[in-house]
Amino acid sequence: MPNSEHVKLEAYLKERGQKVTKARKAVLRAFMELEGHVTADSLFAAAKKIDPGIGQATVFRTVKLLAEAGLAREACQDEGARTYEHAFRHSHHDHLRCERCGTIVEFYDKTIESAQEVVFKQYGFVAIGHKMELTGLCADCARRGI
Amino acid sequence: MPNSEHVKLEAYLKERGQKVTKARKAVLRAFMELEGHVTADSLFAAAKKIDPGIGQATVFRTVKLLAEAGLAREACQDEGARTYEHAFRHSHHDHLRCERCGTIVEFYDKTIESAQEVVFKQYGFVAIGHKMELTGLCADCARRGI
DNA sequence: GTGATATTGATAATCATTCTCATTTTGGAG
DNA sequence: CTCCAAAATGAGAATGATTATCAATATCAC
Numbered sequence A, B: 001m002p003n004s005e006h007v008k009l010e011a012y013l014k015e016r017g018q019k020v021t022k023a024r025k026a027v028l029r030a031f032m033e034l035e036g037h038v039t040a041d042s043l044f045a046a047a048k049k050i051d052p053g054i055g056q057a058t059v060f061r062t063v064k065l066l067a068e069a070g071l072a073r074e075a076c077q078d079e080g081a082r083t084y085e086h087a088f089r090h091s092h093h094d095h096l097r098c099e100r101c102g103t104i105v106e107f108y109d110k111t112i113e114s115a116q117e118v119v120f121k122q123y124g125f126v127a128i129g130h131k132m133e134l135t136g137l138c139a140d141c142a143r144r145g146i
Numbered sequence C: 001g002t003g004a005t006a007t008t009g010a011t012a013a014t015c016a017t018t019c020t021c022a023t024t025t026t027g028g029a030g
Numbered sequence D: 001c002t003c004c005a006a007a008a009t010g011a012g013a014a015t016g017a018t019t020a021t022c023a024a025t026a027t028c029a030c
Helices: A004-015 A022-033 A040-050 A056-068 A110-122 A139-143 B004-015 B022-033 B040-050 B056-068 B110-122 B139-143
Strands: A072-074 A083-086 A094-098 A104-107 A126-137 B072-074 B083-086 B094-098 B104-107 B126-137
Touching (some): A040 A056, A056 B083, A110 A126, A110 B110, B004 B022
Parallel strands (some): A094 A126
């Protein structure tokens, strides 16, 4: 019984001349069974129950594929090394990053900051901090087309 | 000429019975010289120019210390493995995380979402997506005191 | 079915980070 | 200033997550 996630994945693959394989179907099925925040490792474990011969590398590859196909999304956590920025006598700000050229613009938006306070209160949390990154294409990269 | 960052670090160290060392001073000086988003690696390179004998492990240890002392802050990027969540036919949401017990609450706030659109426009960006994580103490942990 | 091509699984390699531990440095007490 | 216990260091090994390599295999348009 092909559900709509499988349909969407197959459409994505066909469109790009990629193949619908046993391993990919197994990873997607495993992913759909899991709730909340899924690591590649827990996905590997779940996928092995469906296809015991599956390799770890394939799971890593496939979960990235799912993200590209719009079926999964990364819950925070960027590529590469952790970075630090000055915090003392540097006012707080958030980041706007260009996915094409990597440019990072720092911004501060009062509406967003105060809306966050509301969210904390709403859930009974005591605020400590927050991290926000908006991603998009900067004016230059957008002009050049994607 | 001791600047206020050094004063703040020394105060933090004294308060906790920790020592003011050559290596720590070198890392702080290097950190103050660098702009923007600093990786442990670039900091290591900069610190070596000040104290050629410094070790990489010390730089990693010290930048964490700077963050604890309130002189640096992590620019996104959590500990541990990357996680994924369902994206297809699952509405977008952001995260509220308890620093004490790790609980993650998913929320959606219309004010924040629309304020983001404004920021994108303001800087001429074409929006792709965003990641936001609010951190604090959940009601239970806050009640138990910190 | 057949063949060109994409994909796989195993493994090695890489990268960032943390741990281990013998040696050195620090700072308070005398 | 000297001594000493405790803290910190640097080198290198260890770890954990992820990615690259590559020969063997599976997929699919024909």
